[in-house]
Amino acid sequence: MQxxxxxxxxxxxxxxxxxxxEVVGLKINCLAGKGISTSIPLVxxxxxxxxxxxxxxxxxxxxxxxxxDLESAGFRISTRQDSIRTLGNDVFGYEDELALHGSVASxxxxxxxxTCDAVINLPVLKDHGIVGVTMAMKNLFGAIxxxxxxxxxxxNPYVADVWMLDPIRRKLRLTLxxxxxxxxxxxxxxxxxxxxxxxxxxxxxxxxxxxxVGWQMIESQRAEKGMRSLKDAGRxxxxxxxxxxxxxMLGTNDPRLIERVEV
Amino acid sequence: MxxxxxxxLAFCASGRTSELRAIPLxxxxxxxxxxxxTVEARYYEKLPYxxxxxxxxxxxxxxxxxxxxxxxxxxxxxxxxxxLVHSRxxxxxxxxxxxxxxxxxxxxTAAFSIATAGCNVNCKMCQNWEISQARPEQVRSNYMxxxxxxxxxxxxxxxxxxxxxxxxxxxxxxLLDAADAGRSAGVKSAVVTGGFIQQDPLKEMCRHVDAVxxxxxxxSQKFYKEVVNGDLKPVLDTLVTLKKQGMxxxxxxxxxxxxxxxxxxxxxxxxxxxxxxxxxxxxHFSRFHPQYLLKNLPPTPLEILERxxxxxxxxxxxxxxxxxxxxxxxxxxxxxxxxxxxVERAGYTVKSVRLRQGKCQFCQEPIxxxx
Numbered sequence: 001m002q003x004x005x006x007x008x009x010x011x012x013x014x015x016x017x018x019x020x021x022e023v024v025g026l027k028i029n030c031l032a033g034k035g036i037s038t039s040i041p042l043v044x045x046x047x048x049x050x051x052x053x054x055x056x057x058x059x060x061x062x063x064x065x066x067x068x069d070l071e072s073a074g075f076r077i078s079t080r081q082d083s084i085r086t087l088g089n090d091v092f093g094y095e096d097e098l099a100l101h102g103s104v105a106s107x108x109x110x111x112x113x114x115t116c117d118a119v120i121n122l123p124v125l126k127d128h129g130i131v132g133v134t135m136a137m138k139n140l141f142g143a144i145x146x147x148x149x150x151x152x153x154x155x156n157p158y159v160a161d162v163w164m165l166d167p168i169r170r171k172l173r174l175t176l177x178x179x180x181x182x183x184x185x186x187x188x189x190x191x192x193x194x195x196x197x198x199x200x201x202x203x204x205x206x207x208x209x210x211x212x213v214g215w216q217m218i219e220s221q222r223a224e225k226g227m228r229s230l231k232d233a234g235r236x237x238x239x240x241x242x243x244x245x246x247x248x249m250l251g252t253n254d255p256r257l258i259e260r261v262e263v
Numbered sequence: 264m265x266x267x268x269x270x271x272l273a274f275c276a277s278g279r280t281s282e283l284r285a286i287p288l289x290x291x292x293x294x295x296x297x298x299x300x301t302v303e304a305r306y307y308e309k310l311p312y313x314x315x316x317x318x319x320x321x322x323x324x325x326x327x328x329x330x331x332x333x334x335x336x337x338x339x340x341x342x343x344x345x346x347l348v349h350s351r352x353x354x355x356x357x358x359x360x361x362x363x364x365x366x367x368x369x370x371x372t373a374a375f376s377i378a379t380a381g382c383n384v385n386c387k388m389c390q391n392w393e394i395s396q397a398r399p400e401q402v403r404s405n406y407m408x409x410x411x412x413x414x415x416x417x418x419x420x421x422x423x424x425x426x427x428x429x430x431x432x433x434x435x436x437x438l439l440d441a442a443d444a445g446r447s448a449g450v451k452s453a454v455v456t457g458g459f460i461q462q463d464p465l466k467e468m469c470r471h472v473d474a475v476x477x478x479x480x481x482x483s484q485k486f487y488k489e490v491v492n493g494d495l496k497p498v499l500d501t502l503v504t505l506k507k508q509g510m511x512x513x514x515x516x517x518x519x520x521x522x523x524x525x526x527x528x529x530x531x532x533x534x535x536x537x538x539x540x541x542x543x544x545x546x547h548f549s550r551f552h553p554q555y556l557l558k559n560l561p562p563t564p565l566e567i568l569e570r571x572x573x574x575x576x577x578x579x580x581x582x583x584x585x586x587x588x589x590x591x592x593x594x595x596x597x598x599x600x601x602x603x604x605x606v607e608r609a610g611y612t613v614k615s616v617r618l619r620q621g622k623c624q625f626c627q628e629p630i631x632x633x634x
Binding site: 031032033066090093094098100105129130145146148149151152186187188189191 | 312313314325327328329330331332333334335385396397398400401492555556
């Protein structure tokens with residue numbers, strides 16, 4: 001975070017992302033259960049940094065699609081107003097009016113629209129059997145009521161269009177991709193035989209760049225294991241280029257414009 | 264959780280005054296557990312690495328463990344595929360059968376009409392998108408097992424159970440079980456569907472139900488791709504199979520200005536229907552009203568509906584109707600031989616039936632249907 005935000009301390013770094021008085025949501029990814037979900041230690045560390053940045057516990061909300069998903073990954077549901085809340089979209093539900101952009105028409109969860117002022121995106125690094133990869137951008141499928149409608153055509157342009165929905169585009173501040181354990185095949189389910197101990201954390205304000213870099217990491221691992229590339233397997237993540245195009249401009253997928261800082 | 268409270272019902276039929284009757288349903292099943300609604304699904308195959316392939320509709324979704332297919336109501340749990348909507352009713356009404364619409368099936372009677380959440384397409388003109396595009400846990404539902412469906416149909420003097428509003432293909436297991444319960448109780452079953460289903464489950468369904476109305480969204484693959492997010496051919500195959508199975512079938516074509524209203528399309532449709540299904544299948548051209556993602560379009564002009572009917576009549580189809588235009592003469596049924604009116608309708612109300620044992624009372628021409 002210090003490297004990303006060019007600051008002298010972690011607290012100062014986080015202060016450049018969130019402000020006291022804001023309710024900050026942490027959108028984690030628990031779909032695959034304990035095997036490859038956003039890790040509890042990472043979430044706890046982020047919460048601690050947020051508190052150091054002036055965000056009290058009561059203004060931190062850890063959320064994902066369903067309470068059941070969160071519990072399957074080891075999180076404990078809590079809706080208490082005086083401490084960190086951990087909850088699924090099934091607690092507050094969804095808006096009544098559709099949010100529209102391009103190919104997407106969805107009800108956005110009220111956790112995002114009404115509870116949170118800012119969102120820190122905490123996906124994991126893994127491939128996806130239909131869309132190619134699932135990292136920063138696809139993690140926000142967990143904010144809409146009908147993600148199952150948007151997996152046709154390898155999720156393109158749906159993944160990009162979901163990010164164009166106003167509540168998402170306005171509130172997403174940062175992505176921290178949990179790459180402690182990453183997966184290169186068989187995703188989104190947990191397939192331990194296709195994971196690798198990456199011990200990494202990818203941080204970016206540019207979700208497109210992060211997904212591009214994560215994709216390359218997966219391809220490298222696949223090549224190392226003698227597997228076909230995602231492109232040759234018929235599931236290159238085409239949504240990444242769409243997200244970077246002139247109609248979306250959600251970030252860049254041009255490696256010449258992506259500065260990779262390794263710490 | 265969005266609330267879709269089960270409404271009171273209104274019932275209008277020939278010879279009866281309309282009245283409001285509340286359906287005495289069970290208390291809402293406001294529980295976090297979906298166990299009572301979960302049954303193993305039919306028509307799927309197991310794949311390596313805990314994946315399954317659904318074989319119910321032409322999408323053939325390949326679904327990872329803990330994931331659902333496109334319809335949102337069928338889930339892979341550790342290599343077993345489950346329907347999450349068995350007995351999980353989100354809306355129930357007593358409707359005139361003409362509202363489905365069925366015009367040649369038990370006219371003037373009531374249909375106990377039910378739906379669950381979910382659908383295997385995403386039509387931009389869907390008038391029930393709040394349930395069809397929802398996952399079951401997002402909509403308030405009631406536990407209504409098949410025996411209760413049949414009992415309620417009997418209680419409200421419904422001659423048929425109608426599976427409608429959303430897409431009954433996706434609540435397939437419930438549909439079959441409810442149809443069997445209805446049959447045991449002397450109540451017929453009528454399916455209102457987009458017809459996007461594979462052949463084997465379709466043929467099995469035909470053994471359980473008595474009538475099917477297919478919403479043929481357009482006679483154009485482009486429309487199916489862009490507006491429905493589906494495919495045309497499987498729906499045409501469904502219609503052909505229904506014919507071969509001897510299933511009473513009616514077709515509705517919702518005419519949407521600028522999207523599926525060309526004369527060329529009407530002509531192609533009519534020729535195909537006559538050639539592949541026969542001239543006796545009732546074809547309803549229905550007026551569109553702005554909905555969901557097509558609020559920018561106007562309601563269908565009457566002249567377009569009348570042109571569609573004229574084209575179809577000219578191609579030799581014998582029972583072509585205009586729907587959603589209450590009071591139009593094309594709501595009524597006319598004998599194709601003597602041209603006399605044999606079933607007079609106004610909106611959903613049947614005002615008179617001039618048939619004897621399924622034949623025109625004037626000239627004895629058989630009028631196909633289940634009367």
